[in-house]
Amino acid sequence: MSATASAGPREGSARRPLEVRSLGSVPYAEGLKLQEELVAKRRAGEAPDTLLLLEHPHVITLGSSAEEAHVLLEQAERDRLGIQLYEVGRGGGVTYHGPGQLVAYPILDLRPLGKDLHEYLRRLEESLIRAAAALGVTARRREGMTGVWTARGKLAAIGVRVSSQWISSHGVALNVSPDLRFFESIVPCGIEGEGVTSLSLELGRTVELTDAADRFTESFMSVFGFVRSVA
Amino acid sequence: MARIEVPMPQMGESIAEGTVSKWLKRLGEPVQRDEPILEISTDKVDAEIPSPAAGTLAEITVQEGETVGVGTIVAYIDSDGNAPLAQRPVQDGARPAAPPPPDEQADGAEDEAAEVPAAAAAPPAGERPAVAATAAPVPTAPAADTAEERARTRSTPVVRKIAEEHGIDIESVPGTGHAGRVTKQDILSFIEGGTPTRVEAPLAPEPVHAPAAPAAPPRPPAVPQEPPAAGLWDAFYREVKHPEYHVRPADRVEPMDKIRRLTAEHMVLAKRVAPHVHSFIEIDFTVIDRIRAESKARWTAQGARVSYTAFVAWAVSRVLRDFPMLNSTISGNNVIYRGNVNIGIAVDLDPGLIVPVVHDADHLGLVGIGNRIVDLATRARERKLTPSEIQGATFTITNPGVLGTLVGMPIIPKGTAAILGTGAIEKRVVVVVDAVTGTDSTAIRNRAYFSLGYDHRIVDGADAARFLARLKETLESFPSDA
Numbered sequence: 001m002s003a004t005a006s007a008g009p010r011e012g013s014a015r016r017p018l019e020v021r022s023l024g025s026v027p028y029a030e031g032l033k034l035q036e037e038l039v040a041k042r043r044a045g046e047a048p049d050t051l052l053l054l055e056h057p058h059v060i061t062l063g064s065s066a067e068e069a070h071v072l073l074e075q076a077e078r079d080r081l082g083i084q085l086y087e088v089g090r091g092g093g094v095t096y097h098g099p100g101q102l103v104a105y106p107i108l109d110l111r112p113l114g115k116d117l118h119e120y121l122r123r124l125e126e127s128l129i130r131a132a133a134a135l136g137v138t139a140r141r142r143e144g145m146t147g148v149w150t151a152r153g154k155l156a157a158i159g160v161r162v163s164s165q166w167i168s169s170h171g172v173a174l175n176v177s178p179d180l181r182f183f184e185s186i187v188p189c190g191i192e193g194e195g196v197t198s199l200s201l202e203l204g205r206t207v208e209l210t211d212a213a214d215r216f217t218e219s220f221m222s223v224f225g226f227v228r229s230v231a
Numbered sequence: 232m233a234r235i236e237v238p239m240p241q242m243g244e245s246i247a248e249g250t251v252s253k254w255l256k257r258l259g260e261p262v263q264r265d266e267p268i269l270e271i272s273t274d275k276v277d278a279e280i281p282s283p284a285a286g287t288l289a290e291i292t293v294q295e296g297e298t299v300g301v302g303t304i305v306a307y308i309d310s311d312g313n314a315p316l317a318q319r320p321v322q323d324g325a326r327p328a329a330p331p332p333p334d335e336q337a338d339g340a341e342d343e344a345a346e347v348p349a350a351a352a353a354p355p356a357g358e359r360p361a362v363a364a365t366a367a368p369v370p371t372a373p374a375a376d377t378a379e380e381r382a383r384t385r386s387t388p389v390v391r392k393i394a395e396e397h398g399i400d401i402e403s404v405p406g407t408g409h410a411g412r413v414t415k416q417d418i419l420s421f422i423e424g425g426t427p428t429r430v431e432a433p434l435a436p437e438p439v440h441a442p443a444a445p446a447a448p449p450r451p452p453a454v455p456q457e458p459p460a461a462g463l464w465d466a467f468y469r470e471v472k473h474p475e476y477h478v479r480p481a482d483r484v485e486p487m488d489k490i491r492r493l494t495a496e497h498m499v500l501a502k503r504v505a506p507h508v509h510s511f512i513e514i515d516f517t518v519i520d521r522i523r524a525e526s527k528a529r530w531t532a533q534g535a536r537v538s539y540t541a542f543v544a545w546a547v548s549r550v551l552r553d554f555p556m557l558n559s560t561i562s563g564n565n566v567i568y569r570g571n572v573n574i575g576i577a578v579d580l581d582p583g584l585i586v587p588v589v590h591d592a593d594h595l596g597l598v599g600i601g602n603r604i605v606d607l608a609t610r611a612r613e614r615k616l617t618p619s620e621i622q623g624a625t626f627t628i629t630n631p632g633v634l635g636t637l638v639g640m641p642i643i644p645k646g647t648a649a650i651l652g653t654g655a656i657e658k659r660v661v662v663v664v665d666a667v668t669g670t671d672s673t674a675i676r677n678r679a680y681f682s683l684g685y686d687h688r689i690v691d692g693a694d695a696a697r698f699l700a701r702l703k704e705t706l707e708s709f710p711s712d713a
Contacts, residue, residue, distance in 0.1 A: 064252045064277050065272065089270065089277050091272050115243070116244055120276075121274070121275060121276065146274055146275040160275060160276045160277070161276070161278070162242075164265060164266075164267045164280070164281035
């Protein structure tokens with residue numbers, strides 16, 4: 001199946017409600033805790049499908065395939081810059097999060113998607129590509145390299161966890177207007193020699209995080225077949 | 232008590248395999264139905280796998296860090312149908328028999344996908360190593376699974392994998408990283424200086440096949456022994472582990488005999504180490520045929536037998552004098568240029584292959600080489616070669632053409648730089664130039680394709696081309712007094 005074929009909801013799937021929560025800046029550990037609570041609630045049917053939108057203070061996270069060698073900053077230097085380090089139970093390698101980056105954590109029951117992780121990844125990419133396009137940036141997939149890319153480099157990173165009963169957590173990080181120098185502290189996802197880019201860099205103007213969040217929410221709901229639930 | 236399989240789940244249409252990233256439960260631990268018992272990872276996704284039933288985690292067949300195909304059984308749950316009170320399955324008596332081969336459960340799984348790493352402690356031939364089946368039940372300890380605990384774990388997955396491979400409790404390793412985290416360097420230093428509590432990876436200088444674990448308990452160790460990351464390249468160049476595959480009902484399984492096993496290991500290592508390149512040339516046998524015809528009566532009277540291979544070996548041994556790089560081998564950071572020209576001649580034992588050596592071929596005449604080859608080949612088929620007669624080759628000739636094959640691309644034997652493959656000699660219509668008039672005409676000639684396989688670390692393409700051109704020239708104007 002080609003990557004583009006997975007765009008859009010499955011035939012005949014009813015539009016499902018999605019709760020969207022914009023949380024502003026959230027420390028990484030708090031974000032983890034919130035996700036865990038929501039996953040448990042979602043599994044128990046006590047919470048609807050939810051999209052968390054937030055920013056993190058400077059943090060480096062290590063996914064399950066991360067190598068410590070891909071964290072390029074010494075601890076003293078990280079302390080000086082105020083960068084925390086976390087190991088997390090998501091797929092992927094080393095990632096940086098920080099101000100100016102839109103982080104989206106969909107806590108979804110993935111079973112209506114047909115229990116297909118690749119399908120889920122491709123739809124996340126499609127959501128990001130459409131959000132970027134709405135802001136005037138052409139981004140695309142790269143074969144075998146999950147994430148979203150422009151000619152300059154990586155625009156958005158993806159790392160996902162699926163808990164039992166197919167409940168998703170973690171998700172995507174879209175570089176809206178972060179200080180890209182912080183990415184020099186890591187080798188993103190272990191992919192050496194690849195650049196990192198942002199919407200602001202691509203457009204030559206500062207893109208507001210809220211703007212990007214709105215576009216992403218729209219494209220995400222469209223790609224996954226959601227309607228916004230009235231909280 | 233029913234035994235329930237836990238297969239690697241199908242996590243998506245285009246996902247053929249998954250890696251076990253973490254066991255959340257230990258052997259002997261009770262599990263609830265739908266309770267996560269392990270985590271797997273595929274491209275960019277970590278996923279929790281729930282238990283299909285309530286009971287006890289009775290057997291773990293795939294270890295952390297291993298990648299297996301969808302459908303491969305990763306564990307067995309002993310279900311008692313009740314609440315998981317029985318914490319010690321051994322109380323039922325002898326532990327259950329080893330599991331049947333995975334294929335019996337893995338309907339629809341790709342045959343090649345389920346590679347089962349062999350335990351390094353060589354199991355008895357033909358016996359599937361029962362990985363991890365024998366560890367005693369562990370006292371129940373809830374797996375660190377909350378976000379807080381996970382985030383604070385004192386190590387990365389890479390470090391944990393190394394620890395697991397060496398049987399090291401990560402708690403016992405002093406950490407120098409952030410907040411006392413154990414870095415990769417920490418654990419590698421610990422391994423070098425400390426005492427691994429289980430077994431060291433086999434890194435003997437030349438373990439062509441895996442040694443039996445010294446003073447090992449009667450049962451195989453719980454964890455497959457992998458080389459440590461630091462020794463990966465060493466192991467890569469010294470160890471051969473053949474992947475295992477499903478056995479289907481109609482199949483027959485038998486252990487490799489010694490020649491087959493050594494051949495298999497040699498071929499893997501030879502191909503792994505040397506970057507192979509092959510070049511080809513066509514040889515005309517007109518002159519050699521004339522010499523054979525003219526000498527036949529004399530050779531018969533002498534009891535001499537001079538095959539085509541003897542002509543080729545004679546020519547090779549002379550030409551090699553001017554191409555020392557083809558009679559050499561790379562050893563560490565050095566090149567050893569061999570002082571002797573010892574030509575290995577591959578002999579088909581049907582079944583099997585052995586390469587006896589014509590030592591100092593460059594000091595033997597054509598008839599001497601011919602007789603030697605016949606002698607060696609005869610005794611090879613009678614299994615009467617002495618060890619020294621199959622050692623010390625500096626260059627090898629193999630003859631895929633003997634049964635009509637046009638051309639082969641042979642593997643360069645370990646410790647040498649090149650091998651020559653001789654294709655079938657057959658009559659071909661070719662264009663020849665009349666030496667007197669200079670006009671073209673067609674002719675029927677005995678010809679063959681020769682291939683030269685060479686180690687591109689030491690032999691450049693142009694060297695090979697010059698060698699082949701010189702060999703062609705020598706064979707096509709073969710001296711009648713050789």
